[in-house]
Amino acid sequence: MKISTIELGMLRVPLKTPFKTALRSVDHVEDIIVRVRTDDGASGWGGAPATAVITGDTHGSIIDAIRHYIAPKLIGRDIADHNRNIALVQSALERNTSAKAAVEIALYDLFGQLHGAPTYQLLGGGDPVVSTDITISVDYIDKMVADSINAVERGFSALKIKVGKDIGVDIERVRAIHAAVEGRALLRLDANQGWTAKQAVFALQALEDAGVHLELVEQPVKARDLSGLKFVTERVHTPVMADESVFGPSEVIELIRMRAADIINIKLMKTGGLSGAIQIADIAAVHGMECMMGCMLESSVSVAAAAHLAAAKSQVITKIDLDGPSLCANDPVIGDTVFNEAEITLGTRSGFGVTDVPGLLPVRSD
Numbered sequence: 001m002k003i004s005t006i007e008l009g010m011l012r013v014p015l016k017t018p019f020k021t022a023l024r025s026v027d028h029v030e031d032i033i034v035r036v037r038t039d040d041g042a043s044g045w046g047g048a049p050a051t052a053v054i055t056g057d058t059h060g061s062i063i064d065a066i067r068h069y070i071a072p073k074l075i076g077r078d079i080a081d082h083n084r085n086i087a088l089v090q091s092a093l094e095r096n097t098s099a100k101a102a103v104e105i106a107l108y109d110l111f112g113q114l115h116g117a118p119t120y121q122l123l124g125g126g127d128p129v130v131s132t133d134i135t136i137s138v139d140y141i142d143k144m145v146a147d148s149i150n151a152v153e154r155g156f157s158a159l160k161i162k163v164g165k166d167i168g169v170d171i172e173r174v175r176a177i178h179a180a181v182e183g184r185a186l187l188r189l190d191a192n193q194g195w196t197a198k199q200a201v202f203a204l205q206a207l208e209d210a211g212v213h214l215e216l217v218e219q220p221v222k223a224r225d226l227s228g229l230k231f232v233t234e235r236v237h238t239p240v241m242a243d244e245s246v247f248g249p250s251e252v253i254e255l256i257r258m259r260a261a262d263i264i265n266i267k268l269m270k271t272g273g274l275s276g277a278i279q280i281a282d283i284a285a286v287h288g289m290e291c292m293m294g295c296m297l298e299s300s301v302s303v304a305a306a307a308h309l310a311a312a313k314s315q316v317i318t319k320i321d322l323d324g325p326s327l328c329a330n331d332p333v334i335g336d337t338v339f340n341e342a343e344i345t346l347g348t349r350s351g352f353g354v355t356d357v358p359g360l361l362p363v364r365s366d
């Protein structure tokens with residue numbers, strides 16, 4: 001099973017409703033899809049969105065990194081030599097974690113196919129059903145309350161509420177949602193770096209004093225402000241989760257050393273794929289720290305891979321935010337992972353179970 005070609009295309013899927021955070025607003029998922037073909041006719045599928053405001057990666061940079069740096073290292077290589085292939089992806093160039101993730105996902109897909117097993121089973125097994133939260137975009141208070149009630153009625157038992165736009169309105173947003181769904185859903189806040197450390201402590205203490213129980217607060221302060229993150233962690237009861245502050249294993253080690261957060265949000269697009277995500281989960285497990293498996297606004301190709309990893313690492317990945325496919329108006333990807341609102345069920349096909357991604361748009365040539 002030797003790699004013969006690596007093809008790229010663009011998958012564009014409309015969202016049910018615009019996705020709005022403190023960092024950006026978008027109304028489509030737009031992923032670069034990777035198809036790694038082998039000489040015996042197999043295909044491994046991977047994908048990556050361009051979340052430039054978080055990873056720095058654009059569609060153009062993902063295409064260039066794969067085409068000019070990663071693909072040339074892999075052509076002709078045997079899928080069975082998996083760990084060396086992964087090392088070649090990671091050492092092909094610095095950063096560019098989304099491009100590396102897209103290719104790693106395709107390689108883990110093919111490795112599963114080689115061994116005739118769903119990839120989560122090769123990663124250690126686990127329960128094939130995982131339960132995700134859903135994002136409530138930051139918006140007018142009435143709209144966020146209506147979206148939250150709707151999500152609970154659709155069966156979501158955890159809401160990821162986007163805040164970080166205006167501290168006073170944010171407190172009111174959360175109080176109103178809490179009043180509307182109290183006892184029916186866990187509330188997770190994600191400020192996407194929108195607060196200062198002092199603002200975060202003020203808002204969270206105000207909510208705690210008002211009896212609003214929050215399961216966690218994600219990335220309250222700027223990504224690079226690790227001392228601000230620690231400041232918040234030390235002053236509120238609500239568990240603090242690091243997202244944009246940590247990409248790979250070395251940053252996680254530093255975060256743990258500083259005791260700057262309580263939980264880590266692992267995303268394949270930050271780690272550069274499954275290999276770095278596994279390392280983070282293992283480091284967190286050693287330190288008795290819980291993790292979330294998260295995603296960017298991305299399609300079911302890469303979210304299926306994240307769900308496989310979450311299933312296999314459920315001892316340490318105790319929270320799931322894999323709602324990309326649930327936010328989409330439709331899913332053109334042909335695969336056997338079932339995304340049914342809050343419930344994600346892994347299939348029995350080998351690899352990640354994707355068999356085709358129809359309707360891909362051409363990506364620019366050089």
Ligand SMILES: C[C@H](N)C(=O)N[C@H](CCC(=O)O)C(=O)O
Nearest residue numbers: 051135294295296297321323324
């Ligand atoms: C889609 C997921 N629930 C989510 O909210 N991810 C964001 C970033 C997504 C993006 O901007 O594409 C996060 O956790 O910050």
Ligand SMILES: [Mg+2]
Nearest residue numbers: 190218219243
């Ligand atoms: Mg986040």
